[in-house]
Amino acid sequence: MQENYLAKWLSGELSEQELAEFKKSAEYASYQKIIEASSSLKAPEFDVDQALSRLKEERTGNAPKVVALNPFKKFLRVAAVVALLITGSYFYVNSLDESISTQFAERSEVILPDNSEIILNAGSKVSYSEKNWDKKRNITLKGEAFFKVAKGKKFTVSTTHGTVAVLGTQFNVENREGFFEVTCFEGLVSVIFNGNETKLPAGASFLAINGEVMASSAPNTTQPSWVDNESSFERIPLGYVLGELERQYNIVVNTENVDKNLLFTGTFSNTDLKMALKSISTPSRMNYKIEGDNVLFYAEKTP
Amino acid sequence: MKNVCEEQVFSSIFKTNSKTVFNYIYYKFGNEEKAHDAVQEAFVKLWENCANVMPEKAKSYLYTVANNLYLNVIKAEKVRLKYAKPTLEISNESPEFLLEEKEYQQKLDKVLNNLPENQRTTFLLNRIDGKKYAEIAEMEGVSVKAIEKRMHLALKTLREQIDGI
Numbered sequence: 001m002q003e004n005y006l007a008k009w010l011s012g013e014l015s016e017q018e019l020a021e022f023k024k025s026a027e028y029a030s031y032q033k034i035i036e037a038s039s040s041l042k043a044p045e046f047d048v049d050q051a052l053s054r055l056k057e058e059r060t061g062n063a064p065k066v067v068a069l070n071p072f073k074k075f076l077r078v079a080a081v082v083a084l085l086i087t088g089s090y091f092y093v094n095s096l097d098e099s100i101s102t103q104f105a106e107r108s109e110v111i112l113p114d115n116s117e118i119i120l121n122a123g124s125k126v127s128y129s130e131k132n133w134d135k136k137r138n139i140t141l142k143g144e145a146f147f148k149v150a151k152g153k154k155f156t157v158s159t160t161h162g163t164v165a166v167l168g169t170q171f172n173v174e175n176r177e178g179f180f181e182v183t184c185f186e187g188l189v190s191v192i193f194n195g196n197e198t199k200l201p202a203g204a205s206f207l208a209i210n211g212e213v214m215a216s217s218a219p220n221t222t223q224p225s226w227v228d229n230e231s232s233f234e235r236i237p238l239g240y241v242l243g244e245l246e247r248q249y250n251i252v253v254n255t256e257n258v259d260k261n262l263l264f265t266g267t268f269s270n271t272d273l274k275m276a277l278k279s280i281s282t283p284s285r286m287n288y289k290i291e292g293d294n295v296l297f298y299a300e301k302t303p
Numbered sequence: 304m305k306n307v308c309e310e311q312v313f314s315s316i317f318k319t320n321s322k323t324v325f326n327y328i329y330y331k332f333g334n335e336e337k338a339h340d341a342v343q344e345a346f347v348k349l350w351e352n353c354a355n356v357m358p359e360k361a362k363s364y365l366y367t368v369a370n371n372l373y374l375n376v377i378k379a380e381k382v383r384l385k386y387a388k389p390t391l392e393i394s395n396e397s398p399e400f401l402l403e404e405k406e407y408q409q410k411l412d413k414v415l416n417n418l419p420e421n422q423r424t425t426f427l428l429n430r431i432d433g434k435k436y437a438e439i440a441e442m443e444g445v446s447v448k449a450i451e452k453r454m455h456l457a458l459k460t461l462r463e464q465i466d467g468i
Contacts, residue, residue, distance in 0.1 A: 007454035010429070011436060030462045037411050038430040044335050046325045051339070052317050055346050 006031065094131065097140075101125035104250035112137075116155065117148040121174075121226055122247040144174035146224050149187075161208065162193035171200075172224040179240050182206040185222055209237065229270040235263045238284060242297070245280065249273050250293070257299040258286060307361055308353035316361050317346055323432055324369050327442060330424040332373055333416075345369040366442040407465075414464040422457040425450055 008014050009022055009031075022028060102108045102120045110118040110126060113133040118126055124143025129136070137155040139147075148170045149155045157164040157173050161180035164173055169187025174180070182191050184200040191198045191206045193213065198206055207216035216234070225232035231244050239260035242253045248270045266283055268276035277288050281297060289296045305312050321342050328338040345368040349361060356364050415423055421443070428434040428442070436454065440447045 004448075004451040004455035006458040007436065007451040010454065010458070027462055027466075030466050031458060033407070034411065034458065034461050034465065035430075037407060038426070041427070041431050043326045043329060043427075043431050044338075046322050046339075046342075048318055048321050051321055051325075051342055052314065055317070055343055058343065058347060 010035065095129075097127040098130045099125065099127035102143075104247050106250075112150075114150050114152055116150045119146040119227055121145060122250075141173055141175055143176065144172070144226070146170070146172045146227055162191060165190045165192070169202075170223065176240065176243060178210045180206075180208040181216070183224060185224075209240070225267060226270060230267050231270055231276075232267045234265050236265075238262045238264050241268075241280060245276060245295075249276070252294050253297065254294060255297045258284075258297050305358045306353070307349065307356050307358055312358060313350060313353065316349070316358070316365075320362055320365055321346065323428075323434070323442075324365055326432055327366060327424065327428065328369050328373065330427045331370075331420050337373060341369040341372050344372055363441055363444065367444065410465050411461070414461050417464065418457055418460060422453045422460070425453040426457040426461075429454060 002008065002014075002018065005014060005018065005022065009019070014022065100108055100110050100118075100120065102122055102124050104123050106122055108120040110120065112118065112128065113130060114137070116137070118139070120126060121144035124141070124145055126142075126145060127140045128138060132138075137149075137153055139155075139157045141157050141159050147155075147157065147166075149166055155166050159173065159175035159180065161175055164171070164182055166187060166189045169189055170185040171187075171189045172181075172183040172185070174182075180193065182189060182200060183205040184202055186202050188202070189200040191200060193206070193208055194211070200206055203220070205216040207214045214235075226248075231241075231248060233241050233244075237260060238258070241264045242255070242260070245251070245268065246253050251273075262284060264280070264284060266279060268279040270276070273290075277290075277295065280286070281288050285300050286297045287300055289298070307313055307316065324345055325338045325342050328341040329335060332338070345365045348368045349356060349365060352364075415426070418426070424443075425439050428439050429436070434442075436447050436450045440450045443450065
């Protein structure tokens with residue numbers, strides 16, 4: 001009998017001889033019965049049309065959406081973005097604070113929208129919001145400036161060290177590294193320093209060096225001396241005096257064997273460097289050398 | 304040349320093959336619901352790839368997709384098959400004969416379920432769907448000889464177990 005003869009028998013591929021032999025075998029009847037019985041077997045119902053319509057439903061549900069191409073649309077999109085950028089930057093620039101700054105050896109005068117005046121000393125910067133000026137008179141200051149405030153709502157000067165608030169007055173604020181001085185020339189100024197409020201009447205001064213409030217003498221002038229091209233100091237550490245000198249003349253000051261914490265009382269000119277150098281060196285018993293933009297102060301040789 | 308993406312070609316492929324795909328999966332796993340899903344899945348895949356599948360290859364593509372879908376995923380369940388209602392002629396038989404007949408069918412059912420999946424599928428595709436060995440070989444992706452072997456073994460096992468019980 002050949003290989004897989006049962007399969008061959010079923011498909012009618014057996015030779016006559018093989019078939020006759022198979023029919024004689026004892027199992028033939030059993031096989032015959034299996035084939036007969038299995039021929040009446042049925043698989044579960046399957047509705048082809050229903051399955052097809054279900055499939056089509058699924059397919060249309062998943063079909064990608066058709067998007068009409070419109071070249072003009074692309075242009076519109078770009079145009080919209082450009083328009084948005086332009087209006088956006090317009091409002092952004094408008095809302096930016098107005099800012100005025102001075103370089104070293106330079107001074108500037110600022111007239112605010114309410115005719116208040118600010119005179120900026122060298123190496124200083126003020127910024128304020130022109131748009132909101134009517135609602136809020138707020139100035140941010142870096143450096144030193146003299147304020148002549150027109151009467152009106154509260155006028156605030158914010159600095160890194162403290163806040164100065166007034167109604168209408170004339171006052172000077174100096175806000176340098178480690179140095180904060182407010183001098184009131186007219187009216188009443190309120191200084192908030194480290195959360196403490198100090199009220200300064202006309203002719204009074206508030207001074208803090210390195211975060212420490214120092215006693216300070218009252219000026220006997222109607223405006224700060226620097227407005228008249230002089231820098232005045234009263235018991236101020238020499239380091240800050242030299243810092244002011246650098247700003248007024250845009251020079252670099254170096255020292256040799258000089259104690260910068262020495263207190264200096266005096267005035268130097270903001271227009272004549274030689275005079276200014278003499279004014280500083282003589283009372284402090286120092287010598288100086290000028291090399292281009294560099295000035296070197298050195299201690300007088302002790303005899 | 305005909306393209307599977309054409310609605311008519313696709314529909315005709317569906318009409319000729321869906322029932323067999325259904326039975327094929329059912330014989331393998333004995334799960335009617337999964338068999339229905341397999342038909343859907345296989346034809347959706349065919350439609351998605353209609354541009355890449357030649358119409359003459361569509362058939363084997365369908366069986367491959369349907370088979371892979373549940374390969375190692377679902378546990379085979381009991382295959383429940385119905386028997387065609389006895390014809391009038393047969394119903395004239397004696398009650399004893401009918402009872403015997405019924406008992407025999409139950410035996411056959413049981414033994415069929417005990418067959419290895421590939422032998423059962425081959426046997427039922429041939430007996431119920433009247434598929435030729437060559438066609439079954441194409442569906443299963445094996446040689447005709449392998450199908451003949453499965454058929455031979457299926458018959459042999461069926462007889463041994465039915466006679467043995």
